[in-house]
Amino acid sequence: MTDSNTTISQVSSASDRPLLEVRGLSTSFHTERGTVAAVSDVSFTLERGKTLGVVGESGSGKTVLSRSIMRLNTSGNAETTGSAVFDGEELITKPMKEMKNLWGRDIAMVFQDPMTSLNPVVKVGRQITEHLRHHLGFSAAEAKATGIELLRSVRIPEPEERFNNYPYQFSGGMRQRACIAIALACGPRLLFADEPTTALDVTVQHQILNLLGMHQKDRFMTMVLVTHDLGVVAGRTDEVAVMYAGRVVEKAPTSLLFSEIKMPYTQALLSSIPKIVDTKHTRLAAIPGRPPDLINPPSGCAFSPRCAYVQDRCREERPPLADMGNGHSFACWFPVGSDESERAYAHNLAAGLASAVMVDVGRKRVAS
Amino acid sequence: MAGTGDIHLRDNALLRVKDLNVRFPVSGGRVVQAVSGISFDIMKGETLGLVGESGCGKSTTGRAILQLPKPNSGEVVFDGVDLTELSPNELRRQRTALQMIFQDPISSLNPRRRIADVVAEPLRVWGPSDRREQQLKVEAMLEAVGLDPAAKNRRPHEFSGGQCQRISIARALVLEPKLIICDEPVSALDVSVQAQILNLLEDLKVQYELTLVFVAHDLAVVKNISDRVAVMYLGKICEVADPDELYVRPAHPYTELLLGSSPVPDPNHPLDREMVAGGELPSPTNPPSGCRYRTRCERADEQCAVLEPQLRQVREGHFVACHHPLVDVPVSLGETRVAVG
Numbered sequence: 001m002t003d004s005n006t007t008i009s010q011v012s013s014a015s016d017r018p019l020l021e022v023r024g025l026s027t028s029f030h031t032e033r034g035t036v037a038a039v040s041d042v043s044f045t046l047e048r049g050k051t052l053g054v055v056g057e058s059g060s061g062k063t064v065l066s067r068s069i070m071r072l073n074t075s076g077n078a079e080t081t082g083s084a085v086f087d088g089e090e091l092i093t094k095p096m097k098e099m100k101n102l103w104g105r106d107i108a109m110v111f112q113d114p115m116t117s118l119n120p121v122v123k124v125g126r127q128i129t130e131h132l133r134h135h136l137g138f139s140a141a142e143a144k145a146t147g148i149e150l151l152r153s154v155r156i157p158e159p160e161e162r163f164n165n166y167p168y169q170f171s172g173g174m175r176q177r178a179c180i181a182i183a184l185a186c187g188p189r190l191l192f193a194d195e196p197t198t199a200l201d202v203t204v205q206h207q208i209l210n211l212l213g214m215h216q217k218d219r220f221m222t223m224v225l226v227t228h229d230l231g232v233v234a235g236r237t238d239e240v241a242v243m244y245a246g247r248v249v250e251k252a253p254t255s256l257l258f259s260e261i262k263m264p265y266t267q268a269l270l271s272s273i274p275k276i277v278d279t280k281h282t283r284l285a286a287i288p289g290r291p292p293d294l295i296n297p298p299s300g301c302a303f304s305p306r307c308a309y310v311q312d313r314c315r316e317e318r319p320p321l322a323d324m325g326n327g328h329s330f331a332c333w334f335p336v337g338s339d340e341s342e343r344a345y346a347h348n349l350a351a352g353l354a355s356a357v358m359v360d361v362g363r364k365r366v367a368s
Numbered sequence: 369m370a371g372t373g374d375i376h377l378r379d380n381a382l383l384r385v386k387d388l389n390v391r392f393p394v395s396g397g398r399v400v401q402a403v404s405g406i407s408f409d410i411m412k413g414e415t416l417g418l419v420g421e422s423g424c425g426k427s428t429t430g431r432a433i434l435q436l437p438k439p440n441s442g443e444v445v446f447d448g449v450d451l452t453e454l455s456p457n458e459l460r461r462q463r464t465a466l467q468m469i470f471q472d473p474i475s476s477l478n479p480r481r482r483i484a485d486v487v488a489e490p491l492r493v494w495g496p497s498d499r500r501e502q503q504l505k506v507e508a509m510l511e512a513v514g515l516d517p518a519a520k521n522r523r524p525h526e527f528s529g530g531q532c533q534r535i536s537i538a539r540a541l542v543l544e545p546k547l548i549i550c551d552e553p554v555s556a557l558d559v560s561v562q563a564q565i566l567n568l569l570e571d572l573k574v575q576y577e578l579t580l581v582f583v584a585h586d587l588a589v590v591k592n593i594s595d596r597v598a599v600m601y602l603g604k605i606c607e608v609a610d611p612d613e614l615y616v617r618p619a620h621p622y623t624e625l626l627l628g629s630s631p632v633p634d635p636n637h638p639l640d641r642e643m644v645a646g647g648e649l650p651s652p653t654n655p656p657s658g659c660r661y662r663t664r665c666e667r668a669d670e671q672c673a674v675l676e677p678q679l680r681q682v683r684e685g686h687f688v689a690c691h692h693p694l695v696d697v698p699v700s701l702g703e704t705r706v707a708v709g
Binding site (some may be wrong): 203209282 | 528531558561570591596611632
């Protein structure tokens with residue numbers, strides 16, 4: 001699309017400070033049942049032009065985290081503390097009026113469900129040009145020309161005609177493409193993509209992820225890709241943060257994470273996925289139990305009730321997120337691959353702990 | 369296929385579906401050909417995976433086996449009886465041997481009822497009249513699916529998604545059916561729970577000598593659970609094979625596209641700048657002539673627009689409906705009907 005947007009990214013990329021710095025971010029929701037600690041003490045730094053993958057199951061806090069940074073948790077019962085500095089500006093304490101100037105222009109979001117995030121009674125074209133006219137002061141004609149170019153750039157066929165369509169005239173994949181065009185319209189520096197392909201078919205998912213990756217690289221855009229699918233983050237992110245029960249439990253550059261998993265939860269998550277290369281009827285190493293209740297989280301490590309390596313210490317004392325010095329950090333007393341963890345595992349296996357038996361299944365699978 | 373043909377059918381199957389057609393009228397007098405002339409069969413104890421993208425007719429096929437709704441034409445022969453020819457009353461009796469598990473475990477359970485009653489419902493209609501016997505059966509069933517029978521007086525909202533799916537499975541199993549149709553049973557679940565349910569289905573299949581039709585869009589999940597996989601596209605079957613064969617040597621260009629689109633948990637997988645566009649399903653009210661996949665197919669030529677490909681055998685037990693398959697077709701196999709079991 002337009003030259004002006006490319007210029008914005010290039011100018012700001014000259015600066016050396018990271019684009020986003022999150023420190024000790026916590027969000028809780030006050031409900032009738034009690035306080036839900038949805039996100040607890042999350043910190044990370046995101047450099048310009050990089051993509052961070054946030055992975056977790058439902059209820060892990062991955063969506064609340066991105067919404068908290070964008071200040072979209074507007075319901076009265078939500079409370080966010082900590083800090084999120086975007087290009088030198090603190091977001092968490094910013095008045096909502098000023099946030100409006102950032103949304104769409106500097107920070108944008110692509111949501112999971114393209115049908116509910118588009119307005120069904122407004123033509124797609126107007127939903128794209130809205131931002132251009134409001135934030136960048138484009139004339140109607142300029143905005144339309146840019147809008148059509150945007151539709152073309154997200155590979156919508158016949159963009160001139162499609163510009164005047166309503167969302168219901170688009171297929172699911174095209175709607176998500178339109179949502180991406182809206183998010184990209186003003187050339188944001190930071191894009192949150194919250195499960196952008198979960199509602200889509202596998203062939204369309206592949207294309208949409210490639211499209212996002214292409215725009216991210218070409219525009220030198222910084223991106224946070226939130227997903228439950230480790231397969232989705234693998235080839236498309238520079239760094240991955242794995243969340244469990246509202247906390248980051250492991251974080252590393254993507255290739256390092258996949259080659260040296262330290263946190264038993266990440267390992268269990270990866271080995272519980274059926275792999276396309278495995279033969280039929282391969283026994284899956286399921287994780288026993290279910291994610292914890294965030295109103296009454298277990299004491300100690302939140303994963304301890306489901307962990308194959310669990311020891312008494314894990315149930316009593318929560319492990320801190322410790323950095324190994326190479327950018328790989330994890331929160332575990334008995335990290336995978338260490339001698340201590342092997343002893344702990346052997347002990348649990350002998351005691352017949354369900355989680356250890358499951359890991360045993362996974363190991364036998366790899367060995368055979 | 370997409371194509372038609374019944375060369376892949378075998379003798380002595382528990383379920384044989386032949387030339388199944390399901391049409392839905394839509395506004396403007398148009399008709400959606402949801403399922404169009406497909407045939408398949410399942411041997412006793414086998415799991416057939418039906419895989420494809422949304423709109424390919426896989427769920428409609430699963431439901432049409434149960435006559436929900438009755439197919440517009442075709443045979444559904446289950447255990448020697450053609451279900452399409454039964455009177456409503458006879459069908460009700462037959463259906464006790466066929467059960468279904470749905471995608472959304474929470475909305476498929478009545479929120480106002482205790483789970484013991486949910487699971488006991490089929491028994492109240494068809495089971496032993498003695499309440500005590502019913503209760504014992506329900507408790508045994510809950511135990512079998514990995515739930516604590518002590519929780520039987522709770523209501524569905526007190527359970528997680530995975531546990532609700534276990535309750536659905538218990539309800540489906542309580543009449544000891546021969547065939548269970550699983551319609552995307554794990555796609556609404558988290559990955560860690562998904563593995564539990566897949567393992568459970570494999571165990572129950574052995575324990576209760578079940579035959580399964582497993583409808584899903586996730587290729588890896590389908591491969592894990594199936595003995596035979598049928599790939600569907602726009603109401604037709606493209607390819608039928610043993611999963612270990614199909615995933616290594618796909619013969620249909622569509623199967624290859626599906627396999628290439630699956631996310632791989634490998635960080636060295638490169639970004640594919642070519643694959644950013646296309647891939648929209650043609651309208652099912654006005655499907656392409658000839659091979660329905662031709663509008664997205666790189667190999668399509670004039671023949672594909674005119675002539676609908678028929679299923680033919682490319683290897684033992686591996687059938688494809690394509691004029692230009694990705695593997696060579698041995699003449700001896702392609703033309704003769706071979707019984708495979």
